[in-house]
Amino acid sequence: MTRWDWDYAWEITPGLIQGMLTTILATLLGITVAVILGLFLAIGRRSDRKWISYPLAWIIEFIRSTPLLIQLFFLFYALPLITFIPEPIRFLSPLTALVVGLGVHYACYCSEAYRAGINSVDKGQWEASTSLNLKMTTTWRSVILPQAIPRALPPLGNYFVGMFKDAPQGSAITVAGVLFVARALQSADFRTVEPYTIAGILFLIVSIPAAIFVRSLERRTFYET
Amino acid sequence: MKPDNKRTGASVAMRQVVKAFGENVVLNKLDLDVDPGEVVVIIGPSGSGKTTILRVIMTLERIDEGTIEIDGRHLYHEQKNGVLTPASEKHIRSVRSDISMVFQHFNLFPHMSARENVMLAPMKVKGMTEDEADVQAQELLNKVGLGDKLDHRPSELSGGQKQRVAIARSLAMEPKVMLFDEVTSALDPELVGEVLTVLRELAASGEMTMMMVTHEMGFASEMADRVLMFDRGQILEQGPPDKLFKDPDHERTKTFLRAVLSH
Numbered sequence: 401m402t403r404w405d406w407d408y409a410w411e412i413t414p415g416l417i418q419g420m421l422t423t424i425l426a427t428l429l430g431i432t433v434a435v436i437l438g439l440f441l442a443i444g445r446r447s448d449r450k451w452i453s454y455p456l457a458w459i460i461e462f463i464r465s466t467p468l469l470i471q472l473f474f475l476f477y478a479l480p481l482i483t484f485i486p487e488p489i490r491f492l493s494p495l496t497a498l499v500v501g502l503g504v505h506y507a508c509y510c511s512e513a514y515r516a517g518i519n520s521v522d523k524g525q526w527e528a529s530t531s532l533n534l535k536m537t538t539t540w541r542s543v544i545l546p547q548a549i550p551r552a553l554p555p556l557g558n559y560f561v562g563m564f565k566d567a568p569q570g571s572a573i574t575v576a577g578v579l580f581v582a583r584a585l586q587s588a589d590f591r592t593v594e595p596y597t598i599a600g601i602l603f604l605i606v607s608i609p610a611a612i613f614v615r616s617l618e619r620r621t622f623y624e625t
Numbered sequence: 626m627k628p629d630n631k632r633t634g635a636s637v638a639m640r641q642v643v644k645a646f647g648e649n650v651v652l653n654k655l656d657l658d659v660d661p662g663e664v665v666v667i668i669g670p671s672g673s674g675k676t677t678i679l680r681v682i683m684t685l686e687r688i689d690e691g692t693i694e695i696d697g698r699h700l701y702h703e704q705k706n707g708v709l710t711p712a713s714e715k716h717i718r719s720v721r722s723d724i725s726m727v728f729q730h731f732n733l734f735p736h737m738s739a740r741e742n743v744m745l746a747p748m749k750v751k752g753m754t755e756d757e758a759d760v761q762a763q764e765l766l767n768k769v770g771l772g773d774k775l776d777h778r779p780s781e782l783s784g785g786q787k788q789r790v791a792i793a794r795s796l797a798m799e800p801k802v803m804l805f806d807e808v809t810s811a812l813d814p815e816l817v818g819e820v821l822t823v824l825r826e827l828a829a830s831g832e833m834t835m836m837m838v839t840h841e842m843g844f845a846s847e848m849a850d851r852v853l854m855f856d857r858g859q860i861l862e863q864g865p866p867d868k869l870f871k872d873p874d875h876e877r878t879k880t881f882l883r884a885v886l887s888h
Contacts (some may be wrong), residue, residue: 428812463837509680522732524728524730524731524732525732525734527683527685527726527732528728528729528732528733528734528791528794529686530684530721531683531724531725531726531727531728531732531749531795532725532745532746532750532794532795532798533718533721533722533725533746533748533798534745534746534750535718535749535750542734542745542749543734543745546736547735547736551782
């Protein structure tokens with residue numbers, strides 16, 4: 401048994417913080433992709449055109465049924481082998497692959513959150529929009545989404561926290577996030593307790609305020625019809 | 626072509642209109658002509674399909690067969706080389722701009738103030754500026770007696786006030802045909818009067834064609850040019866309110882009126 405070494409702990413903290421910043425960056429970029437792409441997936445899934453809605457439903461189900469880690473491996477290791485894909489898309493940097501992987505994976509979950517929010521909007525809102533001869537795009541933008549998105553915010557917030565905890569999986573595809581740094585320290589210095597403890601503390605420092613923020617979203621009052 | 630510039634509403638012509646929900650034929654080869662500016666009240670037992678008449682005119686339900694013309698223009702069809710073909714969405718939108726509907730449950734936009742509810746469509750559909758739409762919204766909300774509620778959200782309004790906002794919202798689109806689907810049915814009895822007052826003014830102005838489904842027989846006999854008794858997907862009988870209410874031809878009409886008026 402080795403005992404806790406404060407000097408060593410202080411020495412490795414800046415590197416771990418650096419790793420945490422990468423993890424936070426990947427999460428912020430990933431959630432941005434997820435909330436935007438997820439919205440389009442949700443709207444597309446509701447399309448009257450079956451050639452849009454059916455494949456989307458299938459793709460969402462497929463992605464939700466496979467682990468994130470496998471999707472990351474696919475993006476980083478398998479994609480470059482598919483030769484007919486143009487090179488800039490085939491060869492993704494580790495961080496890009498992680499952001500795309502997190503973004504697409506969580507977009508599928510976000511789309512379900514949006515879908516529930518959209519479905520909870522009263523059918524009369526669509527009918528009133530028709531009765532005012534609004535265009536479909538106006539109906540979505542001015543009538544439906546302003547009511548649906550607030551209702552989708554609590555689950556979206558939970559996905560945000562969930563993605564933050566999933567982002568360290570990027571270490572499997574060499575993204576130098578906080579877990580990657582901890583693992584590197586472990587194999588270089590043969591010390592386990594300090595790197596992982598500090599990594600854990602760093603996670604708490606970020607995720608507790610994030611969770612409080614998400615709870616505050618849940619307390620929002622919704623529009624009464 | 627109208628002889629003067631005054632808006633007088635549009636005609637509605639339904640020919641052999643069929644609408645079925647599964648096995649249930651709700652409109653059974655319905656023929657109905659409404660003149661410009663006419664006020665038509667549709668009565669009939671619940672489930673008789675009277676609301677569906679309004680809903681197919683508003684394009685909330687699509688018809689299975691037949692044709693509907695608004696102001697002489699086909700709603701669901703287009704003339705192509707002299708042949709009637711199913712209309713594009715663009716064509717439907719263009720004809721639909723003459724029509725607006727007021728609903729039983731108001732269907733106001735809950736995230737917008739009364740003023741914003743009235744302003745939205747004129748700005749987005751007619752391309753009005755915000756200032757123009759605002760002036761118009763204030764005018765219309767004043768007209769329905771809600772000049773002091775401009776910035777209230779629907780949740781802060783009573784049922785009667787909500788319905789008057791909904792009427793103002795439809796009026797903002799200057800429809801030639803207005804459809805009213807049981808607009809007082811969801812209101813507390815003491816709030817019905819304020820909505821009927823607004824409807825009376827609209828009907829008296831003669832500026833638009835009005836088709837209403839209602840159980841307000843008093844209002845119907847006072848304001849309607851014609852009352853239609855609708856039953857089993859067809860018009861059972863029709864006529865001026867005096868005739869239809871006091872001396873109906875059909876036994877079913879008598880039974881229905883007795884049932885409605887007795888409570």
